[in-house]
Structures are given as C-alpha cells and as structure tokens.
Amino acid sequence: MRDIRTVNENLADRDKKHLWHPLTQHKISPDMLPIKSAKGSILIDEEGKEYIDAISSWYTAVYGHCNSYITNRVAKQMQVLDQVVFSGFTHKPAIELSEALIKILPEGQQKLFFNDNGSTATEIGIKMALQYHHNLGNDRKVMLAFEEGFHGDTFGAMSVSGLSVYNGAFEDHFIRVERLPVPNGKNNEQVIAILKDLISKHSIAGFIYEPLVQGAAAMKFHDAQGLNEILKVCRQNDIILVADEVMTGFGKTGKYFASDHIEEKPDVICMSKALTAGLLPMGLTSCSQKIYDAFYSDDIAKGLFHGHTYTANPLACSAALAAVELLVSDEIQEKIQQICNANKKFVKMLRSNPKVGNARSKGVIMAFELDVKMERYGNLRNEIFKFFMDKGVFLRPLGNTIYIVPPYTISEEELQKVYAVIEDSLTVF
Amino acid sequence: MRDIRTVNENLADRDKKHLWHPLTQHKISPDMLPIKSAKGSILIDEEGKEYIDAISSWYTAVYGHCNSYITNRVAKQMQVLDQVVFSGFTHKPAIELSEALIKILPEGQQKLFFNDNGSTATEIGIKMALQYHHNLGNDRKVMLAFEEGFHGDTFGAMSVSGLSVYNGAFEDHFIRVERLPVPNGKNNEQVIAILKDLISKHSIAGFIYEPLVQGAAAMKFHDAQGLNEILKVCRQNDIILVADEVMTGFGKTGKYFASDHIEEKPDVICMSKALTAGLLPMGLTSCSQKIYDAFYSDDIAKGLFHGHTYTANPLACSAALAAVELLVSDEIQEKIQQICNANKKFVKMLRSNPKVGNARSKGVIMAFELDVKMERYGNLRNEIFKFFMDKGVFLRPLGNTIYIVPPYTISEEELQKVYAVIEDSLTVF
Numbered sequence: 001m002r003d004i005r006t007v008n009e010n011l012a013d014r015d016k017k018h019l020w021h022p023l024t025q026h027k028i029s030p031d032m033l034p035i036k037s038a039k040g041s042i043l044i045d046e047e048g049k050e051y052i053d054a055i056s057s058w059y060t061a062v063y064g065h066c067n068s069y070i071t072n073r074v075a076k077q078m079q080v081l082d083q084v085v086f087s088g089f090t091h092k093p094a095i096e097l098s099e100a101l102i103k104i105l106p107e108g109q110q111k112l113f114f115n116d117n118g119s120t121a122t123e124i125g126i127k128m129a130l131q132y133h134h135n136l137g138n139d140r141k142v143m144l145a146f147e148e149g150f151h152g153d154t155f156g157a158m159s160v161s162g163l164s165v166y167n168g169a170f171e172d173h174f175i176r177v178e179r180l181p182v183p184n185g186k187n188n189e190q191v192i193a194i195l196k197d198l199i200s201k202h203s204i205a206g207f208i209y210e211p212l213v214q215g216a217a218a219m220k221f222h223d224a225q226g227l228n229e230i231l232k233v234c235r236q237n238d239i240i241l242v243a244d245e246v247m248t249g250f251g252k253t254g255k256y257f258a259s260d261h262i263e264e265k266p267d268v269i270c271m272s273k274a275l276t277a278g279l280l281p282m283g284l285t286s287c288s289q290k291i292y293d294a295f296y297s298d299d300i301a302k303g304l305f306h307g308h309t310y311t312a313n314p315l316a317c318s319a320a321l322a323a324v325e326l327l328v329s330d331e332i333q334e335k336i337q338q339i340c341n342a343n344k345k346f347v348k349m350l351r352s353n354p355k356v357g358n359a360r361s362k363g364v365i366m367a368f369e370l371d372v373k374m375e376r377y378g379n380l381r382n383e384i385f386k387f388f389m390d391k392g393v394f395l396r397p398l399g400n401t402i403y404i405v406p407p408y409t410i411s412e413e414e415l416q417k418v419y420a421v422i423e424d425s426l427t428v429f
Numbered sequence: 430m431r432d433i434r435t436v437n438e439n440l441a442d443r444d445k446k447h448l449w450h451p452l453t454q455h456k457i458s459p460d461m462l463p464i465k466s467a468k469g470s471i472l473i474d475e476e477g478k479e480y481i482d483a484i485s486s487w488y489t490a491v492y493g494h495c496n497s498y499i500t501n502r503v504a505k506q507m508q509v510l511d512q513v514v515f516s517g518f519t520h521k522p523a524i525e526l527s528e529a530l531i532k533i534l535p536e537g538q539q540k541l542f543f544n545d546n547g548s549t550a551t552e553i554g555i556k557m558a559l560q561y562h563h564n565l566g567n568d569r570k571v572m573l574a575f576e577e578g579f580h581g582d583t584f585g586a587m588s589v590s591g592l593s594v595y596n597g598a599f600e601d602h603f604i605r606v607e608r609l610p611v612p613n614g615k616n617n618e619q620v621i622a623i624l625k626d627l628i629s630k631h632s633i634a635g636f637i638y639e640p641l642v643q644g645a646a647a648m649k650f651h652d653a654q655g656l657n658e659i660l661k662v663c664r665q666n667d668i669i670l671v672a673d674e675v676m677t678g679f680g681k682t683g684k685y686f687a688s689d690h691i692e693e694k695p696d697v698i699c700m701s702k703a704l705t706a707g708l709l710p711m712g713l714t715s716c717s718q719k720i721y722d723a724f725y726s727d728d729i730a731k732g733l734f735h736g737h738t739y740t741a742n743p744l745a746c747s748a749a750l751a752a753v754e755l756l757v758s759d760e761i762q763e764k765i766q767q768i769c770n771a772n773k774k775f776v777k778m779l780r781s782n783p784k785v786g787n788a789r790s791k792g793v794i795m796a797f798e799l800d801v802k803m804e805r806y807g808n809l810r811n812e813i814f815k816f817f818m819d820k821g822v823f824l825r826p827l828g829n830t831i832y833i834v835p836p837y838t839i840s841e842e843e844l845q846k847v848y849a850v851i852e853d854s855l856t857v858f
Contacts, residue, residue, distance in 0.1 A: 011520075012519070014528070015519040015524050017527070018527035018531050018539065018540055018541055019519065019540070019541055019741075020541060020716075020733070021515055021516055021517075022515055022516050022740050023516045023732075023736040024732060025725075026725055026732075028729065032517060032519035034518070034521070035519070035520050036509075036510065036520070037510050043513060057512050057513050057514055060512055060739070061511065061512055065512070066509070071511070074507065078495060078504065079495060079500065080465075080466045080467075081466050081467050081494075082467060082495050082708050082709075083467075083489055083490055083494070083707040083708065084467060086450055086451060087450055087453055088450075088458075088461060089463070089464050090440065090441070090448065090450070090461035090462070091464050091465075094448060095443045095444050098446070098447035098448050099443070099447065101447075102446075102447050111447055111449040112448055113449045113451070116545045116546040116549075116710045117544075117545040117737045117739060118738060119583070120546070120548065123582075123583045127598070130599060130602075133598075134598035135598070141601055153552075153734075153737065154548070154549060154583040154584065155552060155585035156583060156585075157583075159584070159602075166729070166730045166732065166734040169556070169560035169562075169563035170556065172570055172605075173559075173588075173605065175602035272738065278512040279511050279744065280511075280512075280710070280742055280744050280745060281545045281709070281710050281711070281737070281739035281742055281745070287449075296455055296456050301597065303452075303453060303454035303595065305452055305582075305594060305595040306451060306452070306582040307451025307452040307582060308451070308546045308548060309488075309489060309546065309701065309702055309710075310709065311450075313710055316709060316710070385517075396517070
C-alpha cells in the first residue's frame, strides 16, 4: 500500500504528516524521535542508539520491555480466544486474573469492573461513588479531590484533576468538585479543619486521591499519617474513598499498592499502567462488597450501566495475569527492594548538593527539584531532556522536577548509569 | 497461585465471586456463559458447544476471530517494540497505520489522534469541537446531538448520548447538549426548522452524530439526504461536524465509512471497535487540517492537552494496520458485497411476515422489530436470546429489535444458518 516516495522519507518526517501527538503543541515541539525496538530496560532508536528507559515508558513496562514470560502468554492466548462480549459471557483469563488480583489487593476489595485505561478507571470510580449514594437515596452530588491531583483526561476525570492545565475550553463543563490541600505533616490539623468545613457545607459523595504520591504533579509526596486522618474523617461521614492507584499500583511504592502503607483502606481502587506491564491497554476499577451491594438489586436501574466494547479483553487479561505472577515472585520482590535501597542511598547523596531541592524516594520512585526557574513545558525543560537523551538515558522531567521510576528488572549497572547521568546534569544546569 | 478448591469449581461460579460485568444488573441476570475459544465466525463454550458470532463480538471481529493474518503480525510486533511514550517519540506501526488510514478515510481527514476506546474517541471529538471555538475566541459551549444517539459511557460521552438509560445518578453533571430529532425522510424539513431554531438560540460548537445507523438505539437507520441537509446547515454556521463511526466504520455499511454515503464530509471522525479487528482495544479520532490548524500555535495553551498512557500502542497499531490491509483486499470487499446482497434478499422475505416490523439492511447490518411488547432488558428479551443460543447462534436483541452484524468472513452456510434460526424464532415468539 506504500508508494516509493513515502518509503524514502525518514520516519520523523513521515510522522509529521498525519500524526497529532498527545500533550504536544506541535508548533513549538522538537521532532518526535522514532523508536525501533525495546528490550528489557533499553529503548533503541532508528540509528541504533540505546536509551535506558528510566521511567518504564510512563510507569508501565516495569518487568522490562518485551518480557518473554508475558509475551509468550499473550501469544498463546491470541491463538485461543481474542475477544468476546463481556456482558452475558465470561472467560478463564478474566476469572483467573480476578482471583490473582483479589489476593494482592488491599484488604476489603471484592469485585472488579474492567475498562480500558486510567481515565476510564477513575470515571468508573467517580460513578460508583455518585451512584452509591443515588441508589441509597442520599442527595450527594459533589466529589472531593486534592489540589494538584491528576486523574485523567476525559470529562469526569478532568473535573476531579486539580492539575488540569490548559483546560480552559472545558472548565464550564466540569462536574462539581471541592478541593482539599495535600497534608504535608505540618498542616495536617489545618487540612482536617478544612475537610470538616467542606463536609458541613457540601453534600460530598466521594473523595478521589492518589495515595502517597501525586504523579503528574511531579512526583509530589504527601504525609501518610495526614492522609490516613483524612480518610478516617471521610469514612465517618460515609464519603466513598476512591484510591487512584493508576500510577502507584503494582509495586511502585515498594508495596503492592500505595494503600498498603496506609491504615484506612479505600472502598474503590482505580488501576491501569503496570497492570498490563506495558504490553497493551487495560484499566480496572475494584471495589468493596459494600459498594457492590448498593448496586445489587431487583431494580435494574440500580445497576452500573457502563460498558466498553473491549471490556476484559482476553489478551490484556492474560498479560495482566502473567504480570501479577511476576510481581509476587521472590525475584521481582528482591529487585524492588534493591532499587528502594539504591534510591535511598542516592537521595542521601543528592541532599548534600546545593542545586538539589527536596530529594525524596518512595519505593522505586526517586525525585528531586532542580533549583532553577523554568516552565512545565518550557525550553530549559526540553534542554535537560535532550541532555539526558544524548547521554543515553530516557528521563522525562516535569518542569524542574527530575524523577525516575525504573523497570524492576533494571540491572545494577544500568541503574548506576542513570544516577551518574543525573549527577552529571547537576554540573551543567 | 490457585488453591484446589477454586480449581474444582466451574467457571460460571468462579466468575460470580469477583467479577462485576458491564451493563448487567447481577441480581436479575442469568449466569455468565464461559467461552473457551473462538475461531473464524465461531465461539466455543466450555462444553464444546459452538455458536455463530452473528454480531462479530460487538462489531469488532469482522475478519473472524483469531485471524492468523492479524495475530501473526501482532506476535511479531510483541518481539520488537511493545510500548513507548507517544509524546516526544514515535514508531513505525503508528506511522504506517496513519498512512494506510488516510488513504481510506473520507475526503478531508488529515490528522490522527490516538486513544483507547470508543468513549475516549468521542470525548476527544467533543474536546476538539469545543476547543476549536475556544482557540478562535468564539464563545460556543453547547454540543448538538441526535435524540437516541449513543456515544459512550464516560461523562462527556454520556452527556451527548440521548440514549443514556439508567444514568439518573449522573445527569446533573452532564455537559450542555441540545438535541435534534433524527431525519426519517418525512420530517426532514421540520428537523431543519428545529435545527435553525436551536442555532439561533444557542451557541453551538459542534454536532456529534452516528452517520446513517444509530447502533445502540437498536440499529435505527435514518435518512441520508436528511442527514446531509443537517450537515450542510451546520457547516454554514461553523458548527464542527463530529462523525461517530465507532460502530459504522470499516465496512459495516458496505463502504469503508458510513460518511462515504453522504455528500457533506465530517470535520472529525471517531473510530474504535473493528479498527483493531477484535484483537485488543484502541480508539482513534481523526480530523481535518482546519481543526488541527486551530490548535497549532506558538501559544502552548492552544494545544490539545489530552493523553492516555498507551496512546498508539504498537501492538494495537500493528493489528489495525493488518486489519486495514484485509479491509481493502478484493477478497474482503467481495465478501462484504455478498453479505449485503444476502441481507437484502432476506429482508425482502421478512417483509412478508406479519410478525416482522421495519425489516431493513445497510451493508452487513440487518435488523427488524419483532412485533411484541417487551422491555429493553426484560425477560422476553432474555428468552429470545436463549432461543438463539440454544440453536447455536449468538445474537443480542436490543429490546424487540433483532439484528445481525456478521463477520465479513462468515461462510455462506453459516450465514444461511443465522437466517434460518431467525426464521424459526418467528414461529415461536
């Protein structure tokens, strides 16, 4: 189907003709870099240059790219059952995945509702919270969310995202949301006072939060004890707790889920990204029996009439099941601990550098602020990105925040190279 | 990871423990039927019973299940590049897919924005329409949509769906939408009058419509000439035309896209379902140069800051490219025409049956109403479903509408069996 002219052009030029990339103002963005292949922690471009994928391709490919333990399972599944309507039908890959997940999910999670990505996972979390109260006859129509939270780009998900930048065209259409400051250990009492005030003034149905780490806000950490107090007050007031673990889930914080660090457990958990190990898209929203029971009725209208066509796609389920098996293995758990320890050591070293602000780590996530003024999507940010890429490390600074979320399978040598290149950058910027 | 007890239970019982199915009120729904495998037009359950998949698993697996032409390509891609961030990076599967799609999309489509399912495809379509006007400084914040349209289940998509049943918990949160009756050939002038009145009263940014066939409304057809007149009036008033071809796209109506039947072409097209041939999830929103240009600016805030993690997943792109190659092949085009002709003949026969109302076909889509009173999700509907399944045909009546959207690769014998079972049903219900 290709003509000769097209074939002779390079990929970066061909890309420009018909592709509109996400989160990109094309007029002021550099060319897109064509990636040819990936294996383990390494991305390889068209010229053969290698880059360590120090953010696991947006926190997905945590068991390494093209991991044969996972791809073999998907290849087998493709020969057996590709897809079937998940309304009225079921299949083994979904059932086995549900059994495996329930064993590792935080206490109290009982039912799984499949979907396709992080945005739909949070939309369903929001819908569960709103309809839970609607079904019980409670007039509660307001969602509560953190300042600077990020939960996705569809209308419901955008609405609860305090961090939705450049969304001026859509803000008039957002659902009703009240915002809470993030607890930092010093302001905890004040945050609780604000929370109680909001509860007294608004009929709050649910609270959606990224537990412990706000990813898109530039890997901002908050106080676990402060979060726990917020969750307790919410629970006392029958506000549904919706934990958005799209970024934090599946080992990133050192435990299976970030909610495992916190005493008060969520009613609803939103998952995606590492769920399918960077192979193909899937989202999942789990919930407690209490939520499910509020929808379980002789009245059909009390059901959750949400459904995406590829819900519980068997290929995605088989990838996710293989991924859970890897996650719980001794080998991967040891690797996660090794990265945790290496991160802690590196953070300690960084703290003595005057150019570094707020060096921190939680599990495999390590982040700090470079002490320079810059815009989130500005030129200096692009220069730092280019500096890392030139040195063979793919890092994606968010404004002046430099962070890593490496694959759990990264080698000691590769991890040390990532640290070394970051140290280099501190001598340049 | 499994214990013995779990393994000894049957799949339908295991399914009940942790799975919450889409569009299902579990308390009054029959058990989910476990499907073990699928090949070509056939689904096979755990007992080995075979069912002809007469709706291509929700209009996705149109080249047959587990089609080796497609699965081989995905298996290869899995060995090379599974996933990479699509912001700042690109890859051959996305570029080649974009080139192949632009060749078959209706005239005027120029840029492709990837996403993960039909709901996100329409959310992006809505966002393109709203932000197009926002970027140009026009105060237009209302969407226009058909009565009984269906565009998905996320908040934006739900808002424009006239058919969103059982959404009482969410309606207060919907974006602003005005509704237009569907043109039926007799009411065309009246519809245009209503349209002009709406335009005079509201600042309408975009019109979202399922061209020619409203799928979820139970395969309702509308008048092509009437739609064309609506689109003309909208275009004269700079209302962005967003064609939701999630169901109709990729050959279902006998042409590549339903918009190919209509003179006035859309500005934006939403795609999913058959895009990836029933193998794995992906969505896509294409647009004209005019739309893209309104976002292309030195002002970063004029960009479309929407992005899903698995955007342009290389596996999904390689499946979609293989699917386009099949779609344009002589073999598949001939098969589509054969099904079109067989449907026409069957419809003619059905029209003489007094139990049949409004028998109709468009491409591979064939539908009619059974002349009985029933609810959309009621018991009689479940009985008809069971009747078909007992006879080895998977059909999914929508209320009293019985319809087929068979795989293009269905054999003549299989198609005749589907028709025969439908004829049988007319003697029973």
